[in-house]
Each structure stands twice: as C-alpha cells, then as structure tokens.
Amino acid sequence: MAGYKHILVGLDLSEESSQVLDRAAQLASDSGASMSLAHIIEPLTFAYGGDIPMDLSEVQEQLQNQAKEQLRKAAQNLNIPAEQQHVLLGQPATEIHRLAEESACDLIVIGSHGRHGLALLLGSTANGVLHGAGCDVLAVRVHHPEE
Known part of the structure; x- marks a missing residue:
C-alpha cells in the first residue's frame, strides 16, 4: 500500500492540538x-444566532489574527510553509472538506475528544468531517492534561 502524499491537519488550537499535530507529523x-x-x-x-445588535467584525478579525499567529507557531517547528497554513471562516466540517478537495489531500487528521452519550448523538466536528470526507480520515483521540 502506498503512503499518503498530502495530509490536512484540522486543529482547534486547544492545548491538546499538539497531540493531533504530533500524530500527523509522524504519519507525514x-x-x-x-x-x-x-x-x-x-x-x-x-455562533450567536445573528441576533446581536452590534458589529462583531473587529472581534472576528482579532480572532482570525490570533488563530493565524498560533497556526504559524505550530507550523514553524515542522517547516510548513505559510501557503499551507489556513485560517478559514465558516462551518468547520464543510470548510475542511472543501480545503481537502481543493488541496488534493488524501488524508485528513483531526482530534476527537471521545464524547459519549448525548454529545455523541448530537455530533461533533470530528463526526461531521468523517461523514462527508472524500478521502481517509484519522480521528486522533486526545487526552486532556488531567487524564
């Protein structure tokens, strides 16, 4: 079996993201x-239903800038070029599917928090990515520091 050629790593930029990134880097x-x-x-x-009578564009821009900086730091250690670092606005599963297709990725790696019961039934980003992907998906079980 041939190895993967292009891996897309979906990160939520939480403390546990390093576990997902480490697994993806090993596969790569x-x-x-x-x-x-x-x-x-x-x-x-x-996120807020669109009913808030205020302009959130400045807050949105700050969130995007912070995410770009965090992604840049994560990519720096792995020598991932800027053009392969994406901070996108939209619905997570949909945007990951679109980016994977546009970038000709043959594997998507995401973190899974291992929800059970009602949270699992309601779905998660990982579940959404898995069910609509046109390529393989690896859900890395992340462990919280207190586990």
Whole structure:
C-alpha cells in the first residue's frame, strides 16, 4: 500500500492540538507526505444566532489574527510553509472538506475528544468531517492534561 502524499491537519488550537499535530507529523514523516494545517473559525453571527445588535467584525478579525499567529507557531517547528497554513471562516466540517478537495489531500487528521452519550448523538466536528470526507480520515483521540 502506498503512503499518503498530502495530509490536512484540522486543529482547534486547544492545548491538546499538539497531540493531533504530533500524530500527523509522524504519519507525514513515515510516508513522505506534505502537510497543510487548518483552523476554522465559525462566524460570530453563526455562533450567536445573528441576533446581536452590534458589529462583531473587529472581534472576528482579532480572532482570525490570533488563530493565524498560533497556526504559524505550530507550523514553524515542522517547516510548513505559510501557503499551507489556513485560517478559514465558516462551518468547520464543510470548510475542511472543501480545503481537502481543493488541496488534493488524501488524508485528513483531526482530534476527537471521545464524547459519549448525548454529545455523541448530537455530533461533533470530528463526526461531521468523517461523514462527508472524500478521502481517509484519522480521528486522533486526545487526552486532556488531567487524564
């Protein structure tokens, strides 16, 4: 079986993101694949239902700038070029699918928090990515520091 050629790593930029990135970097190293990183920010109008009578564009811009800087720092250690670092605005699963297709990725690596019960039934970003992907998906089980 041939190895992967281009791995897209979806990061939520939490403390546990390093676990996902480490696993993806190992896979990329083992198969000689290139890596792209993505962080998706939901528009604040989505997050708050759009009923807030205030302009959130400045807050949105600050969130995007902070995410770009965090992604840049994560990519720096792995020598991932700027053009393969993506901070996008939209629905996470949809944007990851679109980016994976546009970038000809053959593997998507995301973190999974291992939700159970009602949270699992309601779905998660990982579940959404898995069910609509046109390529392989690896959900890395992340462990919280207190586990």
